[in-house]
Amino acid sequence: MWLKSLMRNKYRYISWIIGFILFVGPFAIIMRIYYYLAGILREPDLHMACFRMPIDWIFSGRIYYIFSYPEMFLFIFAVLITSLILGPVFCGWLCPVGAFSEAISRIIPLPNKYRIQIKDPKITRAIRYGFLTGFIMISILILLGFSERFTAICCWYCASSVLQQIINGIINPIELEYWFSGSIIVLIFWLIIGGIFTVGGRGWCLFFCPLGALSGIFHKIGSKLGFYRTIRIEGKCSNCDKCISVCPMQAIDSNFSIERTLCINCKECISRCPNKLYKMIWRNKNASSKIN
Amino acid sequence: MKKTILISFVITMLITLFSSVYAKDLSKSEIVHFWIAVPAGNITEPITIIKAGLPPIKMAPLVIDLDQRGIFKKILNPNTEAISTHWIYNIGKKPIRIKLELIEANYPIRWEVKAAWPYDPETHTFTKPLPPGMGIPKLSIDWIFEIPNYYMDEKVIYDGGLLVIDADTNELLTFIPIKLIRGGISQGGGASCCG
Numbered sequence: 001m002w003l004k005s006l007m008r009n010k011y012r013y014i015s016w017i018i019g020f021i022l023f024v025g026p027f028a029i030i031m032r033i034y035y036y037l038a039g040i041l042r043e044p045d046l047h048m049a050c051f052r053m054p055i056d057w058i059f060s061g062r063i064y065y066i067f068s069y070p071e072m073f074l075f076i077f078a079v080l081i082t083s084l085i086l087g088p089v090f091c092g093w094l095c096p097v098g099a100f101s102e103a104i105s106r107i108i109p110l111p112n113k114y115r116i117q118i119k120d121p122k123i124t125r126a127i128r129y130g131f132l133t134g135f136i137m138i139s140i141l142i143l144l145g146f147s148e149r150f151t152a153i154c155c156w157y158c159a160s161s162v163l164q165q166i167i168n169g170i171i172n173p174i175e176l177e178y179w180f181s182g183s184i185i186v187l188i189f190w191l192i193i194g195g196i197f198t199v200g201g202r203g204w205c206l207f208f209c210p211l212g213a214l215s216g217i218f219h220k221i222g223s224k225l226g227f228y229r230t231i232r233i234e235g236k237c238s239n240c241d242k243c244i245s246v247c248p249m250q251a252i253d254s255n256f257s258i259e260r261t262l263c264i265n266c267k268e269c270i271s272r273c274p275n276k277l278y279k280m281i282w283r284n285k286n287a288s289s290k291i292n
Numbered sequence: 293m294k295k296t297i298l299i300s301f302v303i304t305m306l307i308t309l310f311s312s313v314y315a316k317d318l319s320k321s322e323i324v325h326f327w328i329a330v331p332a333g334n335i336t337e338p339i340t341i342i343k344a345g346l347p348p349i350k351m352a353p354l355v356i357d358l359d360q361r362g363i364f365k366k367i368l369n370p371n372t373e374a375i376s377t378h379w380i381y382n383i384g385k386k387p388i389r390i391k392l393e394l395i396e397a398n399y400p401i402r403w404e405v406k407a408a409w410p411y412d413p414e415t416h417t418f419t420k421p422l423p424p425g426m427g428i429p430k431l432s433i434d435w436i437f438e439i440p441n442y443y444m445d446e447k448v449i450y451d452g453g454l455l456v457i458d459a460d461t462n463e464l465l466t467f468i469p470i471k472l473i474r475g476g477i478s479q480g481g482g483a484s485c486c487g
Contacts, residue, residue: 127301138309150312
């Protein structure tokens with residue numbers, strides 16, 4: 001049963017591995033290519049395609065970092081534009097941070113009844129955007145001169161750094177010797193609470209990723225413009241609730257409505273629905289569906 | 293329902309703001325980040341260097357009180373501590389080949405250096421001269437103190453400093469005193485590691 005549940009949507013496993021090779025050191029192919037073309041000597045790692053710092057820099061008035069780290073701004077820009085057109089496919093198919101916690105969640109066969117599940121996606125959305133608002137407010141407070149009391153939280157609570165540290169530690173165990181409070185807290189929230197003990201294993205993505213939250217907004221705008229999105233069509237439903245239980249983002253509510261700002265177009269609902277009631281569409285803005 | 297949604301939003305926002313305040317407090321005693329300007333002489337008190345074309349560079353002797361670290365750190369990983377920099381700027385008038393030396397302790401201090409600038413890990417020297425008015429690009433240096441148990445009971449766990457030297461002339465350009473202590477007040481660190 002458990003092994004069978006692992007076999008769903010096999011292409012995502014392949015894309016996770018590709019995402020891992022593209023972004024995580026020692027491979028970090030994307031940054032390696034960029035560094036090669038730009039003549040930069042540094043060894044690339046996941047931290048150099050930071051998902052958070054450019055967002056903080058923009059709102060804290062430090063956009064001049066675009067000259068020092070143009071690749072980070074380009075990366076975020078690419079993720080957001082992709083989210084607009086194809087949905088948050090980076091989150092669903094490539095992001096190594098989300099893939100790692102989701103994979104851990106799948107591997108550990110803990111029944112969903114022992115895991116955190118927020119039944120109403122509107123509450124999940126409120127938490128997600130409460131975090132994003134707080135994240136942006138910190139940057140603005142720093143801009144306004146409150147830097148003696150507040151600090152940017154991008155690096156202090158950084159799941160990318162922790163993931164890279166774990167991988168570095170597999171290669172060279174000495175790298176696992178140093179942990180600070182922020183990285184310990186991240187490990188607990190990202191892999192244990194958000195991974196093992198959250199339905200879908202993406203608690204970190206849902207509640208603590210500003211890029212994921214922004215991608216959700218772009219996806220919502222994109223879906224209104226008629227770009228790629230997952231919808232549920234009218235049809236005979238066997239009420240098995242598989243779509244709800246396999247959605248890694250807890251984006252489907254009990255009425256089978258999809259919360260657009262949470263959906264990452266991962267196609268888990270499409271692959272699991274026995275009645276084929278979910279599908280991805282393009283353009284057809286007025287398709288008969290339950291979508292928000 | 294709307295009330296629940298609003299409460300969820302506000303509580304998460306407040307938790308996020310609190311997490312920033314918590315991080316700010318801990319950043320004075322855990323993985324303390326600091327700025328380096330060369331040449332700046334012996335840093336005996338907090339100074340801010342303002343140079344055209346460079347961000348304000350705040351420097352101070354570092355005093356890190358290990359007792360002020362976070363609860364998770366104290367319980368789960370107390371025997372290591374780190375200091376870190378992402379910023380070394382040449383504020384002088386000539387190009388400098390920068391060499392770094394950390395006054396040693398009676399236990400290992402591990403260097404982790406990454407930079408988009410040629411670096412020799414054997415001699416801790418940036419082998420290409422750094423032009424005036426420029427910082428070492430994409431720099432990340434962590435010094436990790438692996439403190440044995442029996443040192444953790446001492447009042448002073450490390451009393452040394454970082455020497456920044458001109459590798460061509462061996463002239464001392466900048467000296468930043470660094471102390472790791474138990475009990476007291478952390479000073480001099482707390483720069484935001486996010487730039």
